[in-house]
Amino acid sequence: MxxxxxxxxxxxxxxxxxxxxxxxxxxxxxxxxxxxxxLRVTEKSPDGLVTATVDARGELLRLDLDPRIYRRQDARGLADAITRTVQRAAEKARDRVVEMFxxxxxxxxxxxxxxxxxxxxxxxxxxxxxxxx
The missing domain is CATH 1.10.287 (Helix Hairpins)
Structure with a gap:
């Protein structure tokens, strides 16, 4: 044709x-x-002190902090660890949703x-x- x-x-x-x-x-x-x-995705920080659980949209549902965090006096380091852990969990959730569809x-x-x-x-x-x- x-x-x-x-x-x-x-x-x-x-x-x-x-x-x-x-x-x-x-x-x-x-x-x-x-x-x-x-879908729920849980991610731990490399040192195991921060655990974040997010939903399929990457929204934070739960944040757990190990009591050992109080032994350190590094607020900025803790904030960065929380941010990175939540971001990794959100990225994994996004990837899992893409795989599902x-x-x-x-x-x-x-x-x-x-x-x-x-x-x-x-x-x-x-x-x-x-x-x-």
Whole structure:
């Protein structure tokens, strides 16, 4: 096929791909979403004095500090350890959510959605659409 016929064929194929993706999301999405919402990730600092638990969005749910932290008089060091531990837990949670949805949504698309990167989402969608000559 050349010209307009090829364009129509490509658009039909793209529409069918979108339809199939939508049907899979509609069927499997709610269960995966529920599983992701229940996700909890716990991370410990390298010295074991800080333990942080976050949810799927990376929001801090629990912070535990080992009593041994009071032996040190380094408030800045403690604050940095807490920040790094929470960040690592949040990154692991994000990666786990991406893995959970991987069979439904391409990982790069899911990361862009999680990050709220509309430009990346639109760019990815644009790349999937048939291009005009």
């Amino acid at each position: 050349t010209g307009e016929g090829a364009d129509i064929g490509a658009l039909r194929a793209y529409a069918e791909e979108l339809r199939n993706t939508f049907m899979r999301l509609e069927k499997e999405g709610p269960a995966v979403h529920a599983k992701a919402r229940a 991987e069979h439904l949504i391409p990982p790069e698309q899911m990361r862009a959605h999680i990050d709220g990167d509309l430009e990346a989402v639109l760019e990815q969608m644009s790349r999937q659409m048939p291009q005009e000559d």
